[in-house]
Amino acid sequence: MSIDARRVTPLEPVPGASARTGTDAPAGPAIQISEVSKSFGRGDGALLALDQISLTVAPGEFVTLIGASGCGKSTLLNLVAGLDQPTAGEVSAGGRQVALMFQESALFPWLSAARNIEMPMRAAGVPRAQRRERVAELLDIVHLSAFAGKQPHQLSGGMRQRVALARALAQDAEVLLMDEPFGALDAMTRDLLHEVLEGIWRRRQLTILFVTHEVREAVRLGDRVVLLSSRPGRVIGEFPVEFGRPRGMDDTKTVELAIKIKARLREEVVRHGS
Amino acid sequence: MAADTSATPPPEAAIAGLDNLDAVPRQAKGRFWAKAWSASWPKLLALGLALAIWQLIHLSGYKSQILPGPAQTLPDLWNQLHHALLWQAVGITLRRALIGFALALVIGLVVGGLVSRIKPLRAGVGSLITALQTLPSIVWVPFGIILFGANTTAILFVIVMTAAPAIANGLIAGADYLPPLLLRAGKTMGLRRLSLYRHLIMPATLPAFVTGLKQGWAFGWHGLIAGEVVVIILGQPSLGVLLSNDQDQSDMAGAISIIIVILAIGIVVDMLFNVVNGRIRRRWGVAEGASNG
Numbered sequence: 001m002s003i004d005a006r007r008v009t010p011l012e013p014v015p016g017a018s019a020r021t022g023t024d025a026p027a028g029p030a031i032q033i034s035e036v037s038k039s040f041g042r043g044d045g046a047l048l049a050l051d052q053i054s055l056t057v058a059p060g061e062f063v064t065l066i067g068a069s070g071c072g073k074s075t076l077l078n079l080v081a082g083l084d085q086p087t088a089g090e091v092s093a094g095g096r097q098v099a100l101m102f103q104e105s106a107l108f109p110w111l112s113a114a115r116n117i118e119m120p121m122r123a124a125g126v127p128r129a130q131r132r133e134r135v136a137e138l139l140d141i142v143h144l145s146a147f148a149g150k151q152p153h154q155l156s157g158g159m160r161q162r163v164a165l166a167r168a169l170a171q172d173a174e175v176l177l178m179d180e181p182f183g184a185l186d187a188m189t190r191d192l193l194h195e196v197l198e199g200i201w202r203r204r205q206l207t208i209l210f211v212t213h214e215v216r217e218a219v220r221l222g223d224r225v226v227l228l229s230s231r232p233g234r235v236i237g238e239f240p241v242e243f244g245r246p247r248g249m250d251d252t253k254t255v256e257l258a259i260k261i262k263a264r265l266r267e268e269v270v271r272h273g274s
Numbered sequence: 275m276a277a278d279t280s281a282t283p284p285p286e287a288a289i290a291g292l293d294n295l296d297a298v299p300r301q302a303k304g305r306f307w308a309k310a311w312s313a314s315w316p317k318l319l320a321l322g323l324a325l326a327i328w329q330l331i332h333l334s335g336y337k338s339q340i341l342p343g344p345a346q347t348l349p350d351l352w353n354q355l356h357h358a359l360l361w362q363a364v365g366i367t368l369r370r371a372l373i374g375f376a377l378a379l380v381i382g383l384v385v386g387g388l389v390s391r392i393k394p395l396r397a398g399v400g401s402l403i404t405a406l407q408t409l410p411s412i413v414w415v416p417f418g419i420i421l422f423g424a425n426t427t428a429i430l431f432v433i434v435m436t437a438a439p440a441i442a443n444g445l446i447a448g449a450d451y452l453p454p455l456l457l458r459a460g461k462t463m464g465l466r467r468l469s470l471y472r473h474l475i476m477p478a479t480l481p482a483f484v485t486g487l488k489q490g491w492a493f494g495w496h497g498l499i500a501g502e503v504v505v506i507i508l509g510q511p512s513l514g515v516l517l518s519n520d521q522d523q524s525d526m527a528g529a530i531s532i533i534i535v536i537l538a539i540g541i542v543v544d545m546l547f548n549v550v551n552g553r554i555r556r557r558w559g560v561a562e563g564a565s566n567g
Contacts, residue, residue, distance in 0.1 A: 081462055099462065106459035109558045110477050119473060120463035143289050153559025156296030171463055189292060195285040 028094055030175055030207035031057040031080055036089035037232075038075055049075045051232035052089065057207055059174070064222030065211045066261065068269050072233030073211040077177045080209065096207075099173035103180040105160035107152040113163045114139065114148040120171040138166040141200060158189035162196070169200070176201075178210045182217070191249060194220060198245065215265065216249045216258040225261060229268050237264050342527045351531035359511055364535065367502065367513040370426065374433025375494055381434060382441025382490065389442065390449035400446060406439040411497035415504050426510075429501040437494030444486010448479025481554050488547040495540055 038050040049072040057063050065073055078084040079091045081100045099120075107116045114135050121131045139145045142162035152160055161181055168176055182190040198221065201208055212218050218225045219241055227237035239261055243253045325344050332343030342350075354360045389395045389403070414435045418428035452475060460474040502514020513536055520528035 083458060083461060100459075102455060102459070104455060106453075106455045108456065108474065108477070110480070110554075119465075122473065123464035123466075123469055143286055143293070147293070151557060151559055156293070159293060159296065167463065188288075192285045192289050192292065196289070199285075 029056045030059040030061070030094060030096060031055070031209060032090070032092045032094070033076070033080070034090045036076075036079060036086045036091055038072065038079065038084070039087050048232040050079075050086075051234050053228075053233060053235055055226060055235060057209060059207055060205045062201055062208045062210065062221060062223045064218035064225050065209065065228060066213065066215060066218045066225055066265070067228030067233065068213075068230045068265060071228040071230045073228065074179050076233065077179050077209065077211060080175075081177055093175050096175050097171055097173040098175045098177060099168035099171040101161075101164050101168050101176065101178045101181045103183045105152065105157075105164040107160055107163055107167070109152050112149050112151055113144060113155065113159075116152070116163055117166045117170050120167060124171075134170065138169055141169065142166045142196065156189075158185050158193060161185065161193065165197070165200070169204070173206075175207045175209070178208065180212055181210075183212065183214070190217070194249075195246070197221070215261050216254055219254045219257045219261070220247050220249050225257075227261060227264060227268075230272060236268060237261075340524075340526055342530070347527045347530045350527040351534060354528070354531050360516070360535070363511040363513050363516050364539070366510055367498065368539070370429055370502075370512070371433070371495065371498055374430045374498060375437055375491060377430060378434045378437035378441055378490060378494055379487070382438040382486070383445065385438065386442035386445030386486075390446045396446070403439045403442050403446070406435075407443065407493070409436075411436040411493060412500045414497060415501050418501065419505060424505045425507060428505055429498060432497040432501040433494040436497035437490035440490035440493050441483075441486050444483045444489065445479065447486070448482030449475070451482065452478050481551070481558060484547070484551050484554060488544070488551065491543060491547065492540075495543075499536060 033053055033055040036050055036053045037048065039046045039048045041047055053076065055063075065076070067073055075084070077100065079086050080093060081098050082093075083100075107113075108119065111119070117135050117138050118131050121134065126134075135148075136145070139148050142165055144159060144162055144166070147155060147159060152163070155163065164181070182193055185193065194217070197208075200206065208221075210218075210221060215225075219239075222241055225239040225241060226235060227239070228234065229236045239257060241247075241257065247254050329344055332338065332341065332345075385399075385403070389399050411432060414432045415428070418431040418435075422428040422431060456474060456478060460470055465473055499514050499517075502512045503518050504514075506515050506518060513532055517529060517532045517536075520526075520532060
């Protein structure tokens, strides 16, 4: 099948970490967002962040979300992660384990890279020997085996994001939510992390919902680019990315589609100018 | 898959290259003695300067009848160091300090923990605790004596009243500055209640807490000596009592000797706190001013 077949190392399901059994994924969409609205505050001062958003993400799909400021991207991810409740509508990940990554690595500064990756497994009560084995494996996946003992402040931004990625994978999650994870990185590091992420996504058959404000990044990574309006956030466009992978940020096809999406995005921003 | 065999090399090599370029070079670790020397020579210099200024004042003849120079005082200190009385006093004072500080620690932890968790308390009691910290420690001495009598309990009370607010404040400050993003990250990875405290909130608040401990110790030490100078218990010589005796006998050399002992103990304890603090800060990456995303 894939040239990567040799490197496929399906991890044992972790007892207690999730309800996952074997390789059989639960049936139905990986993420189902139905008519979801979310407002903050009450009465006249209430701010409607999301307005009847509906979005379905299939298992194994890579969906990128894009929008101008105030489109409620982060709010939406919080809802899917279960950190917050919608005001109306329903959000479901079908009982799948969900992991969340942010623009900042949010690593615990007092722990080494390896101990940070270990943390979700400690929270889940995975036995020590098994934890150690999986940490080594995850460090290898993000190419950081040589930096296992380093503290976060000794690592570069890109390395910290890879530790955060490994930590998210340590949750044994099938659904990965990413909130502008590469937004603060330099272009070269970001391009390389795109390749790393794409490889992990493919090998582990993850479902990814990826928020970004960089249109070309959205096209580079997504099977589908979903465009959100601002204040309140609504889905105003979907752009399937029909050409194959691997793609580059500067490929002609990527740029062409990005220009199309940017034009639509601009219309949306102009609407707020009047 | 045909698309996979394109010319793009795997990212590993480039990543390894970038990582090696990004890695913070290992700083050469000096030998223990070299480090100890570089840390202590400025202090020795300052000590020498202080002695020189003292000697100059003595030579200038200012109150020379009353104010002895180092040449008179240091032998007095040396003598006292050879007497059991001073060591007995140091022992009693330190024991009170430890007991009082332990009590303050427990009370500070309970109060700080409650105030940082309960919002209405945070608004009201929080500012009250800060106000308490501005009170000079000596004001608690009459209060303690009236409440408990002129005994050890009164002295311990003074320590608690001065040290506990600082300790509680350290805990509250730590909880206040807990980055919300870390809390969000902790919750998504499944940390709940007890495990959230154990693995996230406690270690995250540790630097602020240790700062509070250090401050609490300093305040408590002030309160303790103030209390001891006033509360004199028969058969229990303490540093405060020795100081008070020297005052009664107008023995300035003796008084300065005791002040030096009190100062030395304060400096040693402060150094211990600094070692702990430095270790934590280095580990957290605060010491180098490194930002952590």
